[in-house]
Amino acid sequence: MNADNSELPGTRPDLVPLDGIGEAGHRQSPTHDDHAGGGDRVTPDPAPAPPRWRELLGPEHRGAAVVLAAGVLVGAVNIYLASSMLPTAVAEIGGESFYAWNMTLYLVAMVIATMLVSRFLARWGNAGAYLIGFALFMVGSLACAVSPTMPVLLAGRCLQGLGAGLLSGLGFAVIRSALPRRLWTRGNALMSAMYGVGNFAGPALGGLFAQFGSWRLAFVLMAGAAAVCGAAVPRVLPRGERGNAAAPVPVVSLALVMAATVAVSVAGILHDTMARTAGIAMALLLVVGFVAHERRSARRVFPGATYRAGSALKWVYLTLGLLSFGVAVESFVPLFGQRLAGLPPLAAGFFGAAVSLGWSLTQIAASSAVRERTVRRLRTTGPVLLALGFLVQGLLQREHASIWWVIIWAPVWCVAGSGIGLAYPHLSVAAMTAATDPEEGRQAAAAIATVTTMSTAFGTAVAGVLVSLGGPSMLGSARWLLFGFAVLCAIGIFTARAADRTSRPRRSAAVEDRPVVNQDS
Numbered sequence: 001m002n003a004d005n006s007e008l009p010g011t012r013p014d015l016v017p018l019d020g021i022g023e024a025g026h027r028q029s030p031t032h033d034d035h036a037g038g039g040d041r042v043t044p045d046p047a048p049a050p051p052r053w054r055e056l057l058g059p060e061h062r063g064a065a066v067v068l069a070a071g072v073l074v075g076a077v078n079i080y081l082a083s084s085m086l087p088t089a090v091a092e093i094g095g096e097s098f099y100a101w102n103m104t105l106y107l108v109a110m111v112i113a114t115m116l117v118s119r120f121l122a123r124w125g126n127a128g129a130y131l132i133g134f135a136l137f138m139v140g141s142l143a144c145a146v147s148p149t150m151p152v153l154l155a156g157r158c159l160q161g162l163g164a165g166l167l168s169g170l171g172f173a174v175i176r177s178a179l180p181r182r183l184w185t186r187g188n189a190l191m192s193a194m195y196g197v198g199n200f201a202g203p204a205l206g207g208l209f210a211q212f213g214s215w216r217l218a219f220v221l222m223a224g225a226a227a228v229c230g231a232a233v234p235r236v237l238p239r240g241e242r243g244n245a246a247a248p249v250p251v252v253s254l255a256l257v258m259a260a261t262v263a264v265s266v267a268g269i270l271h272d273t274m275a276r277t278a279g280i281a282m283a284l285l286l287v288v289g290f291v292a293h294e295r296r297s298a299r300r301v302f303p304g305a306t307y308r309a310g311s312a313l314k315w316v317y318l319t320l321g322l323l324s325f326g327v328a329v330e331s332f333v334p335l336f337g338q339r340l341a342g343l344p345p346l347a348a349g350f351f352g353a354a355v356s357l358g359w360s361l362t363q364i365a366a367s368s369a370v371r372e373r374t375v376r377r378l379r380t381t382g383p384v385l386l387a388l389g390f391l392v393q394g395l396l397q398r399e400h401a402s403i404w405w406v407i408i409w410a411p412v413w414c415v416a417g418s419g420i421g422l423a424y425p426h427l428s429v430a431a432m433t434a435a436t437d438p439e440e441g442r443q444a445a446a447a448i449a450t451v452t453t454m455s456t457a458f459g460t461a462v463a464g465v466l467v468s469l470g471g472p473s474m475l476g477s478a479r480w481l482l483f484g485f486a487v488l489c490a491i492g493i494f495t496a497r498a499a500d501r502t503s504r505p506r507r508s509a510a511v512e513d514r515p516v517v518n519q520d521s
Contacts, residue, residue: 018194019218022314023116026247030185041126042113042131043056045519046515053185053364055499056179056183056186056187056190057187060177061178061180061235061408062177062231063235063236063453064178064236064237064246065179065187065190065235066232066236067130067176067232067233067237067486068170068171068175068187068190068191069171069190069191069193069228070175070194070225070229070408070471071130071133071134071167071170071171071229072166072167072168072171072191072192072193072194072195072198073197073198073221074137074166074167074225074226074229075110075137075163075164075165075167075198075276076168076194076197076198077197077198077200077201077202077205077222078106078141078164078198078200078202078222079103079106079161079202080198080199080202080203080206081202081203081205081206081218081222082102082106082144082157082160082206083102083103083202083203083206084202084203084205084206084210084259085209085210085215085218086099086102086206087210088210088213088215089153089215090150091149091183092215093147093148093149094149094150095149095150095151095153098150098151098154099153099240100156102153102154102263102271103269104262104265104266105154105157105158105161105435106158106160106161106164107111107161107261107265107456107457108161108258108261108262108265109157109158109159109160109161109162109164109165109450110161110164110165110168110453111134111257111258111261111450111453111457112162112163112165112254112257113161113163113164113165113166113169114165114166114168114169114447114449114450114453115127115169115250115253115257115301115447115450116166116249116254116255117166117169117170117442117443117446117449118439118442118446119249120132120133120166120170120445121170121173121174121442121446122439125126125239126170126174126177126178126237126238126239126359127233127234127237127238127422128239129166129170129173129174130167130170130230130233130237130421131230131233131234132155132166132485133163133164133166133167133170134163134167134226134227134229134230134233135163135226135230136159136160136162136163136166137159137160137163137164137167137222137223137226137232138163138226138227139155139159139163139221139223140157140158140159140160140161141156141160141164141219141220141222141223141226142156142219142220142223143155143156143159144156144157144160144216144219145216145217145219145223146216156219156288157452164225164231165185165449165453166455167450169446169447169448169449169450170446171191171308171449172188172191172428172431172432172445172446172448172449173442173443173445175187175188175191175432175445175448176432176438176441176442176445177238178237178238178272184432185367185369185425185426185429185431186367186425188367188424188425188428188429188432189363189364189366189367189424189425190446192363192424192425192428193359193360193364195327195356195359195452196356196357196359196360196417196421197356197360198300198358199327199330199353199355199356200350200353200356200360203336203353204350205218206218228502245429248299249299250297250299250300250301251299252293252297252299253293253297253299253300253301253400254292254301256286256287256289256290256293256455257286257287257290257301257450260284260285260286260287260290260454261283261454261457263279263282263283263286264279264280264457264458264460264461265289265457265460265461266279267279267280267282267283267461267464267465268465269464270303270464272470273349273468273469274466276461276464276465276468277465279461280434280458280462283360283458283461290309291307294306294307295307301437301445301446301447302317302444303440303441303443303444303447303448304440305435305440305444306444306447309361310501311434311502311504312430312434312498312500312502312503313431313434313444314497315495315498315499315502316427316430316434316499317431317447317451318429318492318495319379319383319389319423319427319492319495319496319499320424320427320428320448320451320452320455321451321452321454321455322381322383322455322488322489322491322492322495323382323386323419323423323424323427323455323489323492324451324452324456324459325455325456325458325459325462325485325488325489326386326390326416326419326420326422326459326485327355327359327456327459328353328418328456328458328459328460328462328463328485329355329390329416329459329463329481329482329485330352330353330355330356331352331460332347332463332467332477332478332481333350333351333352333354333355333413334351334352335348335474336350336397336474337352337406340375340397340398340399340400340401340474340475340478341400341401341402341403341405341406342400343406343410351410351413354410354414354417355413355416355417355420356417357412357422358413358414358415358416358417358418358420358421359417359418359420359421360421361414361418361421362416362417362418362420362421362422363421363422363424363425366378366421366422366423366425366426367426368424368427369451375426376428376500377497378422378423379417379422379423379426379427379430379499379500380423380493380497380500381422381423381497382419382420382421382422382423382424382492383419383423383489383490383491383492383496384419384490384493385415385416385422385520386416386417386419386420386489386492387416387418387419387485387486387487387489387490387492387493388415388419388434388486389412389413389417389418389419390416390482390483390485390489391417391483391486391487392412392415393409393412393413393416393482394478394479394481394482394483396408396412397410397475397478397479397482398475399474399475419424423496427496428445430503431444431445431447432444432445432448432501459485462484462488463481463485466480466481466484466485467480467481495514
């Protein structure tokens with residue numbers, strides 16, 4: 001039996017997209033042993049040593065890895081940094097009636113920017129697009145720092161969101177040319193871990209600056225960080241090839257996604273349960289309209305492979321979206337810690353970062369997987385742990401919980417977060433290797449950030465509805481939220497398996513268990 005797929009139509013001999021979408025989609029050459037029976041039997045190659053973190057962070061790739069990770073980190077930190085400082089800012093400059101629009105405008109701007117990444121790359125290349133992203137974020141941060149009124153602050157937040165969204169999408173797209181293929185999973189793990197770090201560091205830093213009334217200084221420091229990273233871009237990133245600079249902008253797709261993001265963000269800040277439900281329903285209808293339009297249109301945000309029958313890419317994106325959806329629970333963990341266990345605000349805030357901690361730490365180990373079978377198991381096990389963690393946490397909730405219950409809660413939150421960490425980097429690589437055409441590959445990679453940002457916004461709105469349904473009892477709210485998210489995130493188990501079935505070629509068990517061999521330098 002021969003595992004060579006080079007004769008299959010539509011494939012290249014050096015790159016098989018979504019063929020056991022593991023470490024990087026490389027074609028492997030199994031070894032053949034002739035035994036007494038005269039049969040030609042395929043045996044698995046010896047497992048190669050996985051690429052080490054020291055290689056990614058060594059002198060050759062350190063600069064690129066740091067810039068890619070920093071681009072994601074500044075946006076992730078800034079989401080919660082600004083939210084933590086906003087009460088202090090409102091006390092100084094006023095504008096309390098616009099309070100809720102701080103997060104809404106930022107997320108809308110982020111989503112729009114992530115959908116334009118491939119066009120920025122085609123027009124300005126890797127370095128140019130990154131410089132624009134850091135510049136937008138820096139100017140937006142400075143505008144926030146000097147804002148005399150709330151409208152000016154919100155305008156700065158829009159610029160920050162555009163820069164952060166562009167940088168987040170660029171990280172997943174530029175990694176294809178900035179790092180060798182064997183380091184893609186490590187690079188994706190590093191970048192996606194930055195979302196977890198941001199969820200942890202953002203509230204802590206924001207609370208610290210707000211405590212001392214220095215919210216303007218925090219924005220100045222964010223601008224300084226963007227300037228430092230931007231200065232390093234020309235020296236550490238490849239310029240990249242410029243594609244079709246005249247590529248048309250998918251205006252209708254952008255409008256539909258923007259409207260869906262606005263609807264779900266507004267739903268998240270409404271207090272009436274029916275109004276929230278209506279907002280989410282409207283957002284879902286707009287997403288359905290977006291998908292229907294993209295399937296027919298030649299001007300797309302997502303690559304064409306997403307909508308082709310038999311493609312695993314749509315299942316990969318859905319699984320990524322459901323994992324990101326689950327992160328929204330973190331917003332309510334501090335509330336439950338304070339009301340159900342009597343934790344002080346600072347302790348409850350750090351307790352709320354347990355999901356992100358589990359997410360970030362698990363990726364360090366999970367990104368070492370190289371065997372196709374192991375990678376597939378990690379992608380399908382991730383949603384199981386996430387849903388199971390929420391289910392168990394819901395069963396453990398108690399009113400007036402003692403410190404012993406809190407001690408039990410913490411590792412369960414970490415287990416739920418570890419589900420994201422196990423699957424996210426390998427699913428990201430699966431999306432990146434979904435296309436052989438470089439331009440479509442960049443588009444597929446950039447869409448990872450779009451899916452992540454939109455799913456987080458939807459998750460936040462749905463979480464608000466579930467918490468309202470469980471009220472006025474805080475215990476009821478906690479259980480409605482956790483059981484509801486357990487059910488919704490469990491859908492990811494089926495989408496992950498669908499991606500696995502769609503992408504897995506027919507092969508023997510021996511070939512199926514072979515390691516992923518990386519041939520690039």
